[in-house]
Amino acid sequence: MRTQSNKAKPIFSSTIDYILSSKKVSRHQHLQLTSMLLSNQQVTEIDRLNINRVLEEVELGHVDVID
Secondary structure (H helix, E strand, O other), X not given: OOOXXXXXXXXXXXXXXXXXXXXXXXXXXXXXXXXXXXXXXXXXXXXXXXXXXXXXXXHHOOOEEEO
């Protein structure tokens, strides 16, 4: 059974909302999001879906990676 980290959820939610509304993600944020998915860190399923959404938007060119 996977436990959810309630502590991280609001941070992800606000960060994801900001990225999707501004259509911009910093290289540092992009690296952090990618690293979280690849390092098997404990992430809630909702956060995993939201991170994937941001990465997909970057891939499609709808969100720009900025310095």
